[in-house]
Amino acid sequence: MAKSDGPITIKKYANRRLYNTGTSTYVTLEDLAVMVKSGEDFVVYDAKSGEDITRSVLAQIIFEQENKEGQSMLPINFLRQLIRFYGDSMQTMVPRFLEVSMSSLTKEQEKMREQMAQAFGATGFGSLEEQARRNMEMFERAFTMFTPFGRKETADAAEKAEKAGGGAPRSGPEIDELKRQLDEMQKRIDRMGETKDPTKE
Numbered sequence: 001m002a003k004s005d006g007p008i009t010i011k012k013y014a015n016r017r018l019y020n021t022g023t024s025t026y027v028t029l030e031d032l033a034v035m036v037k038s039g040e041d042f043v044v045y046d047a048k049s050g051e052d053i054t055r056s057v058l059a060q061i062i063f064e065q066e067n068k069e070g071q072s073m074l075p076i077n078f079l080r081q082l083i084r085f086y087g088d089s090m091q092t093m094v095p096r097f098l099e100v101s102m103s104s105l106t107k108e109q110e111k112m113r114e115q116m117a118q119a120f121g122a123t124g125f126g127s128l129e130e131q132a133r134r135n136m137e138m139f140e141r142a143f144t145m146f147t148p149f150g151r152k153e154t155a156d157a158a159e160k161a162e163k164a165g166g167g168a169p170r171s172g173p174e175i176d177e178l179k180r181q182l183d184e185m186q187k188r189i190d191r192m193g194e195t196k197d198p199t200k201e
Helices: 029-037 054-066 076-085 096-120 124-143 150-162 173-196
Strands: 007-012 016-021 025-027 042-048
Touching: 016 029, 042 054, 076 096, 076 173
Parallel strands: 007 042
Antiparallel strands: 007 016, 016 025
16 A cells, blocks of 8 residues: 555444545554555544544454464563553653654664575674663653652652661562563573573584
């Protein structure tokens, strides 16, 4: 499909069928997924009420993709943590944090692909590992930047714990969980480099 100047309008009818007004054809969630991957911008409206339901349709596409064998990307712990943020004071900060993280990853993906290609040559996996490690550090800095209150609470908790002699200081459970997930991702990256380093084979 050729890219249009503006977002394509998709209408969703009561029978759950999706109609692409740009091509005058009915489409599926899989078709919309292909449009997203190819850079096609679209908005989805409820045909009856006119309500913008783009967000829910995109979430449905993710659900469909996650259910495909071998294509799952969202760790269970991440999904649990995401659910915990709903209704929490951190909820307003999470969307911006995720946007910054994904935007940075998108900008770096071409470099990572090039480094992955080079990894099969004489350069090995070192550069790829280093890039992934920098991305993890960037995510941690981005999260810290968007949780200034979390830093203060952590400092206060540390001070109270020291005065009370109650052992190691604690931070907010949400922040602890995200840090744990980042640590796990880093360990997986390190293991990937150890198992696939051609110099060790």
